[in-house]
Amino acid sequence: MISRRSFLALGGVIATVPSWATVIPNNSKSKLYASAYSLSKQEHFFGVFDDEGEILWSAPLSQRAHAPIIHPSQSIIGIVARRPGFFIDFFDVSSHQKIQRIEPTQDHHFYGHALFTSDGKRLITQENHYPTGQGKIFIREWPSGNILNIFNSNGIGPHESVFLSDKVLVIANGGLMTRPDEDREILNLDTMQPNVTYLSLENGKVLNHASHEDELHQLSIRHLDVNQQGVVALGFQYQGEIWDQVPLVALSRIDNPVMEYLPIPENVRMRFKQYCGSVCFDKSGEVLAISTPRGGLVAYWHIASKTFLGIENCRDVCGLAATNNSHEFLLTSGTGVQMKNNPIQDVTKMIKKHPGIHWDNHFQQINT
Amino acid sequence: MKYFPKLIALAISASAPLLASAGQWEGPLNGIVNNVINQGYESYAISSKTLQQRTDELCTTPSRQSLHSAQEAFKENVLDWQQVQWLNFGPVTYFMRYYAFEYWPDKKGVTQRQLRALTQGDPSVMDAPRFWTSASIAVRGLTAIESLLYHPDFEPLNSANHCQLLTRVTKHHLESADAVANQWKEGKAEDWVFDEEGTGFDPEKVALEQFLQQWIEHMSAVKDAKLETPIGYNSRENLKLAEFYRSDLSLQAMQKNLTSYREIYHAGSPSLYDIAKQSNPALATQFEQQLIENVKLALQLPIDFFHTSKSKEDRIALATPLVKSISNSQSYLSSLVTSLGFQIGFNSRDGD
Numbered sequence: 118m119i120s121r122r123s124f125l126a127l128g129g130v131i132a133t134v135p136s137w138a139t140v141i142p143n144n145s146k147s148k149l150y151a152s153a154y155s156l157s158k159q160e161h162f163f164g165v166f167d168d169e170g171e172i173l174w175s176a177p178l179s180q181r182a183h184a185p186i187i188h189p190s191q192s193i194i195g196i197v198a199r200r201p202g203f204f205i206d207f208f209d210v211s212s213h214q215k216i217q218r219i220e221p222t223q224d225h226h227f228y229g230h231a232l233f234t235s236d237g238k239r240l241i242t243q244e245n246h247y248p249t250g251q252g253k254i255f256i257r258e259w260p261s262g263n264i265l266n267i268f269n270s271n272g273i274g275p276h277e278s279v280f281l282s283d284k285v286l287v288i289a290n291g292g293l294m295t296r297p298d299e300d301r302e303i304l305n306l307d308t309m310q311p312n313v314t315y316l317s318l319e320n321g322k323v324l325n326h327a328s329h330e331d332e333l334h335q336l337s338i339r340h341l342d343v344n345q346q347g348v349v350a351l352g353f354q355y356q357g358e359i360w361d362q363v364p365l366v367a368l369s370r371i372d373n374p375v376m377e378y379l380p381i382p383e384n385v386r387m388r389f390k391q392y393c394g395s396v397c398f399d400k401s402g403e404v405l406a407i408s409t410p411r412g413g414l415v416a417y418w419h420i421a422s423k424t425f426l427g428i429e430n431c432r433d434v435c436g437l438a439a440t441n442n443s444h445e446f447l448l449t450s451g452t453g454v455q456m457k458n459n460p461i462q463d464v465t466k467m468i469k470k471h472p473g474i475h476w477d478n479h480f481q482q483i484n485t
Numbered sequence: 486m487k488y489f490p491k492l493i494a495l496a497i498s499a500s501a502p503l504l505a506s507a508g509q510w511e512g513p514l515n516g517i518v519n520n521v522i523n524q525g526y527e528s529y530a531i532s533s534k535t536l537q538q539r540t541d542e543l544c545t546t547p548s549r550q551s552l553h554s555a556q557e558a559f560k561e562n563v564l565d566w567q568q569v570q571w572l573n574f575g576p577v578t579y580f581m582r583y584y585a586f587e588y589w590p591d592k593k594g595v596t597q598r599q600l601r602a603l604t605q606g607d608p609s610v611m612d613a614p615r616f617w618t619s620a621s622i623a624v625r626g627l628t629a630i631e632s633l634l635y636h637p638d639f640e641p642l643n644s645a646n647h648c649q650l651l652t653r654v655t656k657h658h659l660e661s662a663d664a665v666a667n668q669w670k671e672g673k674a675e676d677w678v679f680d681e682e683g684t685g686f687d688p689e690k691v692a693l694e695q696f697l698q699q700w701i702e703h704m705s706a707v708k709d710a711k712l713e714t715p716i717g718y719n720s721r722e723n724l725k726l727a728e729f730y731r732s733d734l735s736l737q738a739m740q741k742n743l744t745s746y747r748e749i750y751h752a753g754s755p756s757l758y759d760i761a762k763q764s765n766p767a768l769a770t771q772f773e774q775q776l777i778e779n780v781k782l783a784l785q786l787p788i789d790f791f792h793t794s795k796s797k798e799d800r801i802a803l804a805t806p807l808v809k810s811i812s813n814s815q816s817y818l819s820s821l822v823t824s825l826g827f828q829i830g831f832n833s834r835d836g837d
Contacts, residue, residue, distance in 0.1 A: 200837055229837060276837075301836065339837075354836075359584070360581060360622055387578070392833075392836075410830075410833035410835075413833075414679070430679040430681050433828065433830065433831055433833050451828060451833070456683070456684070467683035470684060470685065475828070478832055478835060
């Protein structure tokens with residue numbers, strides 16, 4: 118917790134951060150995106166790029182990061198450290214200055230993802246209480262960072278969460294028990310039980326949850342997204358054998374205790390190498406995209422009909438974001454590629470290739 | 486956007502290479518394909534044929550001698566497999582052939598369970614045209630053949646059922662090995678990479694990049710899964726997790742892998758070594774010397790290294806120099822690949 122004096126000073130700094138509308142003119146046609154990237158194993162950054170792939174500004178990071186979080190009104194972007202993460206750094210995009218660092222409380226670490234509430238007054242993080250392995254949801258006041266509530270995530274390893282509404286959080290409890298002093302070694306491979314949980318943000322009550330059948334208990338639920346109809350898409354990372362034929366993508370709803378696995382042609386499923394990266398709906402919520410950096414492709418489904426649409430090849434691709442156009446996605450890759458792809462119109466457009474830049478796992482559009 | 490049928494067409498088309506190119510990576514790529522992969526699979530197909538013939542003879546005239554002869558053919562075939570095992574790319578990825586050639590580690594004894602089930606059923610079902618395309622990978626290759634030749638539950642000398650199963654598995658195994666060898670002869674590596682629209686895609690470089698990634702991953706597997714895990718280098722010892730432990734091939738398999746690495750490095754004109762020597766001579770030499778050191782250290786391990794007669798402590802003491810040497814090789818290879826301009830696995834090896 119920060120002192121009153123520090124809080125007042127910090128409050129003053131953050132109160133002066135302009136809105137997105139001030140930083141990005143309303144008549145601007147270009148959308149902005151935020152992403153972490155690396156130049157080498159030692160050189161890590163965080164930057165904002167536009168629709169043309171041009172990096173408008175960047176800031177150095179002390180370690181490799183994982184996913185950005187964007188304040189809904191003020192021009193503030195946070196970047197969450199890679200698991201096991203011990204910081205979230207926040208930047209004022211208008212002044213290019215780092216304005217705040219939030220660290221987990223004792224015996225906790227972040228999982229690489231976090232999110233702001235729609236009014237921008239709360240910061241929500243998924244955390245590991247590593248002495249027990251219990252997953253936690255922390256609700257902090259923004260910008261002070263004061264902890265308002267701590268809920269159990271209803272599982273182990275809550276990697277990413279999304280809002281179903283202002284009052285309901287959907288959590289991907291990956292099921293993997295790890296400790297920061299043992300890097301990422303999985304300590305509960307034989308007993309892991311991942312689930313997707315719908316949690317009330319008012320009282321921490323579990324409203325619904327869904328798990329796999331026992332034989333799929335090593336199917337870690339890691340990333341997720343939700344569309345306008347309340348359909349939650351889930352991407353898995355299987356911890357069992359590489360040759361096992363397991364589902365890798367599913368849909369879930371708050372009123373259904375069972376996940377519905379989506380079909381994938383076997384030769385494409387094999388290319389996933391049991392690993393989904395990012396999960397993303399397009400602007401309309403009709404099309405789902407799942408990236409797999411290990412397979413070097415993005416796969417698409419039409420959600421209403423649960424039809425597999427096809428794939429786009431892109432080596433080391435992981436970052437996915439919906440653009441302002443229905444059915445269109447922006448893709449980023451560890452090889453420096455940024456491309457747009459519309460799987461319905463079958464249109465692919467290479468935006469830019471940045472030689473030497475490795476775009477990190479996840480990026481986000483800045484909605485102004 | 487590549488729709489599914491288009492993807493298949495792209496993947497299986499040997500007659501329509503993506504791009505005819507004579508770029509800078511032609512030397513090492515073609516060298517590895519011709520000298521390591523093609524020759525490796527040719528040898529593997531030949532020893533698979535010998536294995537199939539020996540198992541046929543075993544079942545026709547069962548005797549200690551014919552069993553021994555089949556076991557020797559099996560050993561030769563396993564060592565040929567080790568030469569090409571590093572590459573899970575191209576024709577071997579079809580019909581799960583890579584995992585069928587070697588279903589390992591079989592931690593739950595799936596192979597024995599499924600083989601027992603097959604011996605209890607009607608053997609003629611295995612002659613149906615589509616049987617092997619849908620059969621479990623656990624019963625399709627070397628792991629199954631090793632069980633049938635060495636596991637006490639199976640008696641090819643005394644049981645016609647067991648022997649018939651053995652000949653059927655070796656026949657299918659030969660067909661798979663032959664198919665991979667022929668597909669490599671008829672096609673080229675660039676046929677097996679996936680085009681990326683509008684990215685200035687160079688199939689030659691991407692194919693070589695895939696080779697290098699596979700090599701890096703295999704080096705990890707040799708150090709971790711083949712050496713450290715069974716001897717309990719970082720945890721509990723379990724010698725039954727060693728590769729082909731029933732046929733006592735665990736050590737020889739590793740030695741063969743480490744030998745094949747130098748062949749990859751030196752294949753072609755120019756080879757990866759030649760190119761690295763031009764751009765980063767110190768690193769090129771360090772890596773070369775480390776590869777030689779790996780082979781020497783592996784050959785210094787006693788033939789009973791994986792046997793139960795040794796204590797865990799003795800085994801770890803013996804293995805430590807090799808573990809460190811392979812670990813150094815991993816670092817050098819990783820640096821070399823980066824210095825040559827390949828971008829391997831920033832996200833795909835992150836695992837989160």
